[in-house]
Structures are given as C-alpha cells and as structure tokens.
Amino acid sequence: MNHFVTEGYVLPNQMHIYWTTMIVLYPYITGIVAGAFIISSLHHVFDRHELEPVSRFAMIMAFAFLLFATLPLMAHLGHPERAFNMMFTPNATSAMAGFGFIYSTYLLILAVEIWLLYRADFVFLSQNARHPLMRKLYWLLALGVMDVSPEAKALDRKVMIFLASIGIPAACGLHGYVGFIFGAIKANPWWASPLMPVIFLLSAIVSGIAMVLVCYLVVQWVKGREINGACVFALIESVWYFLIIDVTLELLELLNHAYMANEDWEILKALITTKLFTSFFIIQILLGSVIPFFLLGSVVVFKDRISPSVRNAFGAFGGVLLLMQVAAMRWNVVMGGQMFSKSLRGFLNFDVEIYGREGLIVAGLVLCLPFVTMFVISRILPLWGPLSTFPKEWMKEVVPERKPLKGYSKFS
Amino acid sequence: MTSPWTQSEISRREFFEKCAETGAQTFVFGGLFLTTANLRLPQEGERAAAAGKEPDQAIYGFVVDTTTCIGCGSCVRACKAENEVPDGFNRTWVEQYTFFPNGEVIVNSPMGGENGFPENLPERNLPKELEQLPVRGFFVPKLCNHCTDTPCIQVCPVGASFVTKEGVVLIDDERCVGCGYCVQACPFGSRFLNPDTMCADKCTWCYHRITKGLMPACVQACPAKARIFGNVSDPNSEISRILATNRVQVLKSYLGTRPRTRYIGLDSEVV
Ligand code: SF4
Numbered sequence: 165m166n167h168f169v170t171e172g173y174v175l176p177n178q179m180h181i182y183w184t185t186m187i188v189l190y191p192y193i194t195g196i197v198a199g200a201f202i203i204s205s206l207h208h209v210f211d212r213h214e215l216e217p218v219s220r221f222a223m224i225m226a227f228a229f230l231l232f233a234t235l236p237l238m239a240h241l242g243h244p245e246r247a248f249n250m251m252f253t254p255n256a257t258s259a260m261a262g263f264g265f266i267y268s269t270y271l272l273i274l275a276v277e278i279w280l281l282y283r284a285d286f287v288f289l290s291q292n293a294r295h296p297l298m299r300k301l302y303w304l305l306a307l308g309v310m311d312v313s314p315e316a317k318a319l320d321r322k323v324m325i326f327l328a329s330i331g332i333p334a335a336c337g338l339h340g341y342v343g344f345i346f347g348a349i350k351a352n353p354w355w356a357s358p359l360m361p362v363i364f365l366l367s368a369i370v371s372g373i374a375m376v377l378v379c380y381l382v383v384q385w386v387k388g389r390e391i392n393g394a395c396v397f398a399l400i401e402s403v404w405y406f407l408i409i410d411v412t413l414e415l416l417e418l419l420n421h422a423y424m425a426n427e428d429w430e431i432l433k434a435l436i437t438t439k440l441f442t443s444f445f446i447i448q449i450l451l452g453s454v455i456p457f458f459l460l461g462s463v464v465v466f467k468d469r470i471s472p473s474v475r476n477a478f479g480a481f482g483g484v485l486l487l488m489q490v491a492a493m494r495w496n497v498v499m500g501g502q503m504f505s506k507s508l509r510g511f512l513n514f515d516v517e518i519y520g521r522e523g524l525i526v527a528g529l530v531l532c533l534p535f536v537t538m539f540v541i542s543r544i545l546p547l548w549g550p551l552s553t554f555p556k557e558w559m560k561e562v563v564p565e566r567k568p569l570k571g572y573s574k575f576s
Numbered sequence: 577m578t579s580p581w582t583q584s585e586i587s588r589r590e591f592f593e594k595c596a597e598t599g600a601q602t603f604v605f606g607g608l609f610l611t612t613a614n615l616r617l618p619q620e621g622e623r624a625a626a627a628g629k630e631p632d633q634a635i636y637g638f639v640v641d642t643t644t645c646i647g648c649g650s651c652v653r654a655c656k657a658e659n660e661v662p663d664g665f666n667r668t669w670v671e672q673y674t675f676f677p678n679g680e681v682i683v684n685s686p687m688g689g690e691n692g693f694p695e696n697l698p699e700r701n702l703p704k705e706l707e708q709l710p711v712r713g714f715f716v717p718k719l720c721n722h723c724t725d726t727p728c729i730q731v732c733p734v735g736a737s738f739v740t741k742e743g744v745v746l747i748d749d750e751r752c753v754g755c756g757y758c759v760q761a762c763p764f765g766s767r768f769l770n771p772d773t774m775c776a777d778k779c780t781w782c783y784h785r786i787t788k789g790l791m792p793a794c795v796q797a798c799p800a801k802a803r804i805f806g807n808v809s810d811p812n813s814e815i816s817r818i819l820a821t822n823r824v825q826v827l828k829s830y831l832g833t834r835p836r837t838r839y840i841g842l843d844s845e846v847v
C-alpha cells in the first residue's frame with residue numbers, strides 16, 4: 165500500500181488512501197450504462213423516433229458496459245475470492261450488499277430486452293447467414309424460438325415495453341444507488357448528502373448520452389456514412405437538458421455547504437481551493453460544464469440556423485468534454501473525500517499510480533473492454549439500425565425491405 | 577402433421593411462462609434467504625443483551641482520562657506488540673494538542689505516539705521573532721470507540737464486522753472481503769486495511785485477553801492510569817464508580833454513534 169505525503173494533522177490510519185482509481189472507474193462505468201439505457205428506452209418506449217439510428221447501439225452499449233461494471237470492484241477487494249459472499253451472506257443493513265442483487269436484476273432485464281429486440285433478426289440470420297456455423301450460432305441465440313408471426317412480434321413488443329418500464333426505474337435505481345453508497349457515509353462531510361444519489365444519477369445520464377453521441381459520430385465519420393441530423397440533434401438536446409439540471413444541483417450542493425458553513429466547511433473550502441482546484445473548478449466546472457453548456461446550447465437554440473457540420477463538430481467536442489466532466493466529477497467525489505483527514509485538520513497528497521493492480525494502465529484496460537465487446541457484437545448483430553444495414557456479404561439472401569406493421573412499425 | 581408455427585408458438589409461450597416462474601421463485605426464495613441471512617448475523621447477541629435477557633452479562637466500557645495522560649506512548653507500544661499491528665498503522669494512538677496565545681492549535685502524533693513525543697515544541701511555520709511559548713497543552717489517547725450504533729457494522733456488506741454480547745465490536749477475518757467500506761464509514765479513523773491479512777483491522781479491546789479476565793494491553797501498560805477498562809453492568813466495578821463520579825464526553829457525539837469509549841476532560845478542540 166502506498167504512503168502519502170501529508171500536511172497538517174492526519175489521523176495515523178488515514179495516511180493511506182484506500183479507495184483509488186478503481187472506485188472512480190466503477191461509478192463511471194455504471195453511469196454510462198444508465199444513460200445509454202435511458203436513451204434507448206426513449207426510443208423504444210416513448211416513441212422518440214428520431215433516436216432510432218442509435219437506439220439499438222445504445223442498448224448494446226449499456227450491456228457491454230454493464231458486463232464490466234463489477235471488474236473494478238473486484239480488482240480493489242482485498243479478498244476477491246470472497247466477493248460472492250456479498251450475495252450469499254449479505255448484511256441487510258449494508259448499502260453495499262445490495263449491489264449484487266440490483267446489478268444482476270438489471271443485467272437480466274437488459275439481456276432479455278436485447279434478446280427481444282433482436283429476436284426477429286436472429287431468426288432471419290439463422291436461416292440466411294452465409295456461414296453454416298454462424299447459422300447455428302444465431303439459432304442458439306434465438307434460443308430456438310423461431311416464431312416471427314405478427315402476433316409473436318406484437319407480444320415481443322408488449323413484453324419489451326413492460327421490461328423497459330421496469331428497466332428505467334432499475335437503471336435509475338442502479339445508479340442512484342451508487343450515489344447512495346457515498347451519500348450515506350456520515351463520517352465523511354464531502355460525501356454525506358441526500359443529494360448525492362440524484363447528482364450521481366443525473367451525471368450518469370449525461371455521461372451515457374454523451375458516450376452514445378460521441379460513438380455515433382465517430383463511427384459514422386470513420387465509416388464514411390451519412391449522419392442523421394435529427395438523431396444528433398435529439399441527443400444533443402437531451403444531454404443539454406440533463407447537463408443543466410446536473411450542474412445546477414452540483415453547484416447548489418456546494419453552495420449549501422458554503423452557506424451552512426458547518427464545522428467541516430473550513431476543510432472543505434480548503435479542499436476545493438487547493439487540492440481539487442484544477443480537477444474541480446477548471447476541469448469539472450469550466451471545461452466540462454460551462455463550455456459544453458454554450459457549445460451544445462447554441463446547437464439547441466439555433467436549431468435550424470446552424471450548419472450540420474458545425475452541429476456535428478460541436479456535438480462531438482461537447483460530448484467529449486462531458487465525458488471528461490463526469491470522469492472528473494467521480495474523481496472529485498471519490499478521491500476528494502479521502503484527501504482530507506477525518507481529524508478535519510490535515511490533507512493527504514495522492515499521486516496517481518500507473519502500474520499495479522489499481523493503476524492507470526489497468527484502469528485504461530478495464531475501460532477498453534466494453535468497446536472490445538461492442539466491436540465483437542457488431543460482427544454478429546447490426547448495431548446501427550435494422551437488419552438491412554448489416555453487411556450483405558455475410559448473408560445468403562438480400563434482407564427484405566422492412567414492411568412496417570400496423571401499430572408495431574418500429575420493429576423489423 | 578403439426579406445423580412448425582404451432583410448435584414454436586407453444587415453446588415461445590412456455591419460454592415466457594418459465595421466465596415468469598423462475599423470476600417469481602428467485603424473488604420469493606431470495607427474500608426468504610435475505611431475511612434468514614440477516615438473522616444469522618452476530619448482532620443478535622447484542623440485541624439480546626440490550627433487551628436485558630441476560631442480566632448478568634458483562635458489558636464492557638472504556639474510559640480515557642485525558643487529564644492524567646503523560647504522552648509516554650507505552651500503551652501504543654504495548655498494543656503493537658500484543659496485536660502485531662503492522663508498521664504505519666495503529667489500533668491505538670496518542671495525540672498531542674498544543675495551544676498558542678494567538679489561538680493557533682497544533683495537533684500531532686508522530687508514528688501514533690509510539691515513541692512518545694519530542695521535548696521541543698511542535699514545528700510552526702513562523703519566523704523566529706514571532707515564536708511564542710504555548711499557553712496550554714495535553715495528550716489525548718485514542719482507540720476504537722466500540723460504538724453502540726456503529727456505522728462500521730451497518731455498512732459491512734458481508735456481516736464480517738459484528739458486535740459481541742459484551743458490546744465489543746470485532747471483525748471476522750474469515751469473512752471480511754477487504755472492501756474498505758467500514759474504513760470509510762468509521763468517523764474516528766479507528767479502522768485500517770491490514771496489508772498482511774488484507775482484511776479490515778482495528779482495536780478489539782484485546783478481546784482475547786479480556787475474555788480471560790485480563791486487562792487490555794494498553795490499560796495494563798499505562799503508568800498514569802489514563803486508561804480504565806471494565807464491566808459497566810457491574811455497579812461495583814472501578815469503571816462504574818468512575819462513570820458515576822465524573823462528567824464524561826464522547827468523540828463526535830453529534831454523529832450519533834453512541835461510543836462506549838468515554839473521555840474525561842475532553843477539550844472542544846479534540847475531534
Ligand atoms: S470507533 Fe469506528 S470502528 Fe470503532 S465501533 Fe465506532 S465506528 Fe466502528
């Protein structure tokens with residue numbers, strides 16, 4: 165374990181920072197899940213048709229990130245081999261013990277939802293994929309359920325809407341809950357706040373939408389495909405609204421600390437003006453909130469008067485800044501809360517580890533895994549729209565044009 | 577001949593039915609499991625004791641007399657030796673508070689006070705001509721408060737932190753997953769992750785000694801009688817007499833953890 169430079173009086177057992185990069189990564193990853201899922205549900209449940217080009221991708225992205233959400237947690241446990249005790253012998257009063265249950269429920273909902281979303285495609289591909297092995301795989305993925313009659317699809321859709329209506333609260337629950345893990349720690353004045361779950365949830369949604377936006381633009385650019393303006397606009401608009409509420413609440417919380425000026429304010433003030441100055445005021449607020457607010461705001465306000473290329477550029481740049489903002493926010497909460505001692509009289513310096521189990525390299529690798537997964541899935545399933553967008557050379561037959569079914573028009 | 581459509585229609589319906597069934601089962605059994613799992617936790621002993629089911633049950637308490645501590649650090653050394661506390665961590669430590677005329681308070685605890693305190697005054701970043709003699713000072717020994725409403729037990733995801741029937745807060749090394757949540761939740765910095773066991777660690781009031789009728793190592797080592805330990809449910813014990821005849825305070829009382837370690841002569845500067 166590292167030793168850290170200290171200033172002022174730091175309690176002897178607090179000379180070490182116990183939660184580091186991995187615990188910053190964990191809320192970051194789950195946050196992207198929540199945001200991506202909500203975007204996808206906006207399309208599937210609330211009929212925001214302009215989001216169609218990204219709705220399937222968003223769902224897959226939520227899944228890919230969720231698969232690896234537990235990895236950073238495992239990586240930081242002292243006894244990873246006992247991790248499942250959290251589910252076998254959970255302590256009902258622990259905020260942390262619920263994680264396994266909330267997580268697995270949500271993973272299940274997401275998996276079933278994706279299965280329903282792609283079921284018709286699985287059926288088609290199980291008969292039409294070029295490679296016989298692939299046909300077997302699709303048959304397996306379809307779980308052998310080969311009925312694609314209109315009634316069957318209608319039922320699929322009903323179940324999907326039902327699942328999404330559980331899924332949205334579950335996504336909110338999953339991430340609000342991550343905020344609760346910190347917000348409920350009364351020992352730490354920088355964490356303890358009933359607003360914490362709300363702030364975590366909102367910034368989660370911001371990061372998820374921003375990730376979908378950035379990925380969509382980048383993939384379209386790389387592939388030289390046309391960018392759907394209505395879709396980009398809808399993403400920018402929703403992320404902008406969520407950003408406004410998110411940052412307002414974050415600043416209100418800080419204002420509240422400052423105005424109440426409890427005994428802990430002195431150290432919190434010193435914390436944000438010294439240790440966290442760059443990561444809080446410069447990165448999180450200025451670069452990550454103010455600039456995207458104006459960039460994306462101008463797209464929203466000047467809707468039709470802004471040229472598509474400028475809009476896309478603003479969207480991509482603003483999205484990247486937002487992703488950075490949320491990462492900085494997680495850092496400021498998790499690390500900020502451990503950079504001062506519970507003696508309220510001293511600080512610790514924390515130097516980011518590069519190698520080692522909780523170092524930057526491992527963190528970068530963990531963050532890459534969801535993208536690798538998405539890439540693999542993109543070889544098997546069409547991510548960016550209906551089956552007709554899937555490479556023709558991988559199929560025996562040409563995919564029939566989608567004939568919209570009355571009432572269930574969105575499902576091919 | 578059955579058409580493939582009807583066949584798969586059935587299998588699809590069956591599939592959903594199976595899903596619903598399994599979901600319901602998981603819910604019911606999961607719920608039952610959670611309830612029983614909770615009942616298995618060791619808090620029970622404490623609840624029974626609190627409900628007065630065993631009137632003769634010893635409930636331990638600890639009193640720190642800050643007015644008599646001389647800052648020799650014997651207790652810290654005794655604790656380290658008795659409990660094999662790794663370097664850089666402390667189950668108990670001593671803080672030195674020094675007050676200057678300009679209102680400045682300097683707190684320090686070099687190596688947790690393990691080697692006592694240096695005779696010269698604590699360093700201040702002041703020019704020589706502004707050096708002043710302190711107006712007052714004292715030592716405050718600290719250790720786990722063995723809180724009655726402990727945030728550390730509350731947050732432990734696997735129930736590895738628990739309280740014994742004597743009111744002592746302990747950690748089960750066989751169960752602890754080393755998540756560090758309890759370290760974050762303890763408001764007093766009493767806990768740490770032990771780099772040897774990779775488990776949470778903290779003062780146990782020398783549970784292995786007190787259950788054999790001995791005193792905790794620090795209490796035995798203290799030459800100034802600044803540490804008093806005993807059975808608070810016995811009205812004739814020394815600690816009961818001290819608690820009856822002194823005004824005592826606890827650390828961070830506003831957090832509502834109701835510590836069992838109490839302090840005599842606690843200054844408001846001590847947090
Ligand atoms: S002092 Fe800390 S470790 Fe000890 S019982 Fe209280 S909260 Fe738990």
Ligand code: SF4
Nearest residue numbers: 732752753755756758
């Ligand atoms: S570190 Fe161990 S004792 Fe502490 S909360 Fe985690 S599992 Fe429980």
